[in-house]
Amino acid sequence: MSPIRKFEKPLGMRDTFPKIFEKKEVVRQAGRDFLRLRGFDFIKTPTLEYYDTVGKASAIVESSLFKLVDSQGNTLVLRPDMTTPIARVATSKLLKEKIPLRLAYFANVFRAQETEGGRPAEFEQMGVEIIGDSSVYADAEILLTAIELLKALGVTQFKITIGHAGILKAILTQNVRTKEQFRELHKLLVHKNIVGFEEAIKKFDLPESNKETLIAFIEEAAELKSIAQLDKYLVEKDAFKYMERLQRILTISEVEEYIDFEFTLASHMNYYTGMLFEVFAIGTGFPLGNGGRYDGLLDEFGAQVGAIGFGMRVDHLLEVMPAIHEETTDVLVLFAQDDFPTALAQAAVLRKEGKRTTLQSIEGLENKEAFEQLFSEVVCIGQGGIVHD
Amino acid sequence: MTDLTIAMPKGRIFEEAYEMLIQAGFDLPADVEISRKLMIEVPSEKIRFILAKPMDVPTYVEHGVADIGIAGKDVLLEQGRAVHELLDLKISKCYIASAGLPNTKLGDIAPRIATKYPTVASNYYREKGEQVEIIGLNGSIELAPMIGLADRIVDIVSTGQTLKENGLVEYEYITDVSSRLIANPVSYRMKNERIQDLVKRLKKCVK
Numbered sequence: 001m002s003p004i005r006k007f008e009k010p011l012g013m014r015d016t017f018p019k020i021f022e023k024k025e026v027v028r029q030a031g032r033d034f035l036r037l038r039g040f041d042f043i044k045t046p047t048l049e050y051y052d053t054v055g056k057a058s059a060i061v062e063s064s065l066f067k068l069v070d071s072q073g074n075t076l077v078l079r080p081d082m083t084t085p086i087a088r089v090a091t092s093k094l095l096k097e098k099i100p101l102r103l104a105y106f107a108n109v110f111r112a113q114e115t116e117g118g119r120p121a122e123f124e125q126m127g128v129e130i131i132g133d134s135s136v137y138a139d140a141e142i143l144l145t146a147i148e149l150l151k152a153l154g155v156t157q158f159k160i161t162i163g164h165a166g167i168l169k170a171i172l173t174q175n176v177r178t179k180e181q182f183r184e185l186h187k188l189l190v191h192k193n194i195v196g197f198e199e200a201i202k203k204f205d206l207p208e209s210n211k212e213t214l215i216a217f218i219e220e221a222a223e224l225k226s227i228a229q230l231d232k233y234l235v236e237k238d239a240f241k242y243m244e245r246l247q248r249i250l251t252i253s254e255v256e257e258y259i260d261f262e263f264t265l266a267s268h269m270n271y272y273t274g275m276l277f278e279v280f281a282i283g284t285g286f287p288l289g290n291g292g293r294y295d296g297l298l299d300e301f302g303a304q305v306g307a308i309g310f311g312m313r314v315d316h317l318l319e320v321m322p323a324i325h326e327e328t329t330d331v332l333v334l335f336a337q338d339d340f341p342t343a344l345a346q347a348a349v350l351r352k353e354g355k356r357t358t359l360q361s362i363e364g365l366e367n368k369e370a371f372e373q374l375f376s377e378v379v380c381i382g383q384g385g386i387v388h389d
Numbered sequence: 390m391t392d393l394t395i396a397m398p399k400g401r402i403f404e405e406a407y408e409m410l411i412q413a414g415f416d417l418p419a420d421v422e423i424s425r426k427l428m429i430e431v432p433s434e435k436i437r438f439i440l441a442k443p444m445d446v447p448t449y450v451e452h453g454v455a456d457i458g459i460a461g462k463d464v465l466l467e468q469g470r471a472v473h474e475l476l477d478l479k480i481s482k483c484y485i486a487s488a489g490l491p492n493t494k495l496g497d498i499a500p501r502i503a504t505k506y507p508t509v510a511s512n513y514y515r516e517k518g519e520q521v522e523i524i525g526l527n528g529s530i531e532l533a534p535m536i537g538l539a540d541r542i543v544d545i546v547s548t549g550q551t552l553k554e555n556g557l558v559e560y561e562y563i564t565d566v567s568s569r570l571i572a573n574p575v576s577y578r579m580k581n582e583r584i585q586d587l588v589k590r591l592k593k594c595v596k
């Protein structure tokens with residue numbers, strides 16, 4: 001490897017320049033106001049966690065974890081997601097105070113990557129979790145929160161694709177013979193490799209009827225008109241009935257236009273146990289976020305309660321949000337050294353008026369003209385008094 | 390109807406794939422001048438083609454600047470990009486295999502494999518439980534065993550003619566390759582109807 005140059009950053013690390021910072025701030029503020037109003041409490045967790053707790057429980061693959069060692073020799077990780085630390089803090093403390101919990105966060109998470117650009121290794125996520133509620137209304141509340149949040153941020157063209165980890169698992173296991181076959185098919189669906197899925201089924205040693213069922217299922221699932229179509233693939237109907245109830249609640253909530261049911265939806269996040277979903281919007285090539293029910297993760301931290309949540313990528317949100325036109329006045333007060341008191345008073349007046357005011361001595365400038373160009377208004381305080389440009 | 394951007398590989402695959410789209414009933418100009426053009430607009434079908442190097446098609450689709458694309462399975466295996474693989478078009482069929490000089494065995498100590506497909510080759514030998522050293526090349530891979538750069542090559546084989554002409558023999562078949570219709574995950578959801586319609590129509594033309 002070539003020596004590191006002065007300007008370089010570790011792969012995937014990005015600077016946030018003032019313009020982007022302000023945009024993110026708008027998202028953060030709007031998201032915070034919206035979620036507080038919906039009854040969610042914001043929390044923050046540490047950047048570093050133990051590998052043995054959060055690192056292992058997290059669904060992020062080990063090769064994506066940033067690891068380091070503390071002075072006692074324990075392996076630490078930079079938090080790769082927010083759901084796992086929240087599960088930790090909820091089970092150890094917060095659930096004793098309030099149940100169900102409604103928690104929200106706006107935080108940066110870290111995922112190492114070895115490949116090319118276009119993928120940050122540190123990025124901000126905004127998300128919510130409802131912990132301690134196993135009812136279908138918690139699923140609905142999470143979906144409605146995601147939809148309303150996007151609307152509040154001014155995103156109009158978006159879709160939420162909803163599936164169910166349990167239903168998919170049931171349909172696949174009913175029609176294959178071995179765990180390996182299930183795993184292979186599931187992995188192909190995570191990547192939505194339809195070609196690979198069909199090829200794998202052909203290759204498997206299975207009765208023709210099972211093969212036909214699986215092919216029919218994947219074809220039907222691609223263009224599902226109604227959840228009822230799924231009925232015939234299932235022996236055990238509990239999860240199916242659950243999804244029917246969810247659909248009814250979503251219909252009552254009048255959000256059908258934003259929703260698609262897609263029961264081949266599979267996630268590499270292996271802690272999802274029930275309903276799961278992905279969020280897509282016009283304007284970015286990458287999913288905005290995802291979420292689902294992850295009762296299994298709480299179990300790992302020793303609590304048998306229901307939990308559900310979602311996380312959205314702030315960087316992708318910025319790509320799909322309408323441009324924010326903020327007409328801000330940006331005043332520059334320039335002064336020569338003898339006029340400092342006048343300049344100080346003048347700046348105070350301007351700031352009181354709510355104008356963003358920069359106080360700058362002429363002495364400190366190398367190129368006065370170039371600097372003045374950066375402001376919408378220039379006030380020059382010199383021997384001749386106050387001059388407005 | 391929403392606009393659709395399709396990333397097409399330049400060269401021989403373009404013509405085959407383009408012909409398939411015409412067969413599928415898309416109203417496309419029969420003769421397209423693609424020698425130097427990088428983009429072709431077809432307003433009547435609200436389709437825009439972008440012409441890319443075959444290796445680059447999945448990149449355009451992954452980043453969502455193209456909604457769908459046509460890419461070789463070799464490229465998909467090598468790059469492992471986050472795209473959906475929707476349909477096997479069964480055109481430009483060939484396969485990936487290992488080859489080398491006749492009657493040779495892999496050396497015991499760090500056998501060397503020259504290839505354009507480092508990931509595919511490395512995964513294959515790893516699955517087999519053999520540790521090898523991969524040497525990345527960009528073309529004329531057949532040279533490597535001939536002049537002693539590598540013990541084996543891993544490359545695509547269509548007729549086997551090139552291998553024969555250079556005195557090499559095929560050793561192990563690795564995987565089949567053909568052109569696939571791929572889609573960006575967001576486009577797949579947001580433009581689902583258009584993409585499903587295209588998949589269905591193309592499916593009927595697959596031989």
